Amino acid sequence: MAPYVTEFDLYEPQNADDRELPIQKIAVVGSGSWGTALARIAALNAAEKKGFDHEVRLWVREREIPGQGLLTDVINSTHMNHRYLPDVPLPHNLVAVSDLVNVVKNATLIVLVVPHQFLTPVLDELSKPGVLAVGARAISAIKGVEVAGDQIHTFPWLIEQKLGIPCSALGGANIAMEVAQSEFCETTIGVPSKDDAALWHAVFDSPMFRVHPIEDVSGVSLSGALKNVVALAAGFVDGMGYGGNTKAAILRIGLLEMAAFTKEFFPSSSSLTFSHHSAGVADLITTSFGGRNRKCAEAFIKTGKTFAQLEHELLKGQKLQGVATAEETYQFLLARERTEGYPLFTKVYKISFEGMDPKSLFDDL
């Protein structure tokens, strides 16, 4: 056994038969690229492993596809999500459903993977009496944080507050299309208890998608949000034409700021989440070399356009995650009078919104 595997990583889910556990039923709320990729893995596992209801339901916002009928019908007949995960066959036990209440009916394991801005209406619906099954648990694969003044919360925290059920967090070096094509990768799940670890490990773990449960919900959540701010800095470096040394230095400093920020404001989190796990260092690397935050930040430097313009041109007006998080994080640090403790985050904000010279990124780091 490799000496670096921690005890918690060694957790082996108990055989459901031995424990006479109730059958678990999985629902996936959100059918973008990442939601569909996760739903595909969960459905493959539900079909193969003991202890799961065979059918996995996927929430799809219904619309008419010109000439083809309703989107749910198209997905359920072609077993493809053409728009968000083209050319990837989906298992037949994955069923697209448009009614949210119906999606989560009897579900004991609910995967939340809607865009940030849709979370509140989804939670409003799920929190109505009788909608959720008794003993249900949730996991959030939503990137971002919720900031209001000097308060900051993770999505799993919000979900627990609103639904009154335990919520885990999933994050890692996981570009959706590569996961869907079964390329080897890893992910981290931050869990509130060993039972959550067992169940969510069983839902997602497979030979090419290795799941490592750790007891750090906040760390996994914050890493998934803050990595996008560092990826903007990486894109600035690319845009200025600097090489591998500079980019690696920015990643290193960024990773330390991510861990320090999380430790300061979520003291129960662990810095190991950032230094040792896929949700930390590995996700940061992937995002800073391949993601769209990096790409738009490079364009920001090279074209001189604002992020608002770039979002309009490159993302059809969708808000770039890193830019939103950079702004929220900066406002939060300002409210807490702690900007000077996080020079990289602060400069990413000022370069993005206040016209600071990008070359000053390297001062006083």
Add this chain to the structure above:
Amino acid sequence: MAPYVTEFDLYEPQNADDRELPIQKIAVVGSGSWGTALARIAALNAAEKKGFDHEVRLWVREREIPGQGLLTDVINSTHMNHRYLPDVPLPHNLVAVSDLVNVVKNATLIVLVVPHQFLTPVLDELSKPGVLAVGARAISAIKGVEVAGDQIHTFPWLIEQKLGIPCSALGGANIAMEVAQSEFCETTIGVPSKDDAALWHAVFDSPMFRVHPIEDVSGVSLSGALKNVVALAAGFVDGMGYGGNTKAAILRIGLLEMAAFTKEFFPSSSSLTFSHHSAGVADLITTSFGGRNRKCAEAFIKTGKTFAQLEHELLKGQKLQGVATAEETYQFLLARERTEGYPLFTKVYKISFEGMDPKSLFDDL
């Protein structure tokens, strides 16, 4: 102050004037790309900072340059090292000298940056009575480890044994040409004492080359060697056509194996060297995205040629550092009966030399 800066990082070299220290004299032994880049920084600092002899000597193996005269004369008249650091002007107080004894005469700070295979004859010469000044210190920027059967040693250890002087280690995300062009980067120096930290920090630190001293000579040395083994794995991933998820997973697992190996066989080392410092995670990133170990490993997969062939074709017969270290590390682990503890290192060796299927890289990690 950023909360992640450790106390040791905060070390500020005392003003030499206040302490009435003897003037320090720097010698750089080795004039390849990296030796010349380090010598350039040291000479710029020696010219500008208090406490240093103005002249920095650089050991150059003498040869005749057709139509131009002796290499030392060419370097000293053009203030360029055309072969190894083209187009980079060198400070005039950096003086190329062909006689090794003359290079280190009266030097109190000796930078060793010769290729691995030249270290023994250099140390033989330097260990002769009267060659080194009293109170001299060394720093090694040589990559690799020395393995003999079940024994493994770092170069700083060998240097200390042979010369009887303290030896530090320098490593980080430092592509020589980018350092020479003053792109922002960081480096780590592992030091045996606070005095070494002060002196070597003063020699190398500058606004665009940030030096962080840490008390871990072994960790910095081992990271510089083992990162090249992981970079081969990264190259295999590229060669097989996998994407960012897979590469990030291999880097993460590789970084943990690097730290675990060092901790197991050099127990006084710190895993923070790998997770937090430029010599660890940052150097690994740069090497695995940009270096020649990665490049040759990609070609190994794509062409089906042996590493011996690739070294002949791409490196003029020079041994690829990662391949040499993979072999040495594997033989050492075999002698210690510890191969099963390091599955990534072991598989890199077996893929490189025993025809193992590269796809098996992902099994049992």
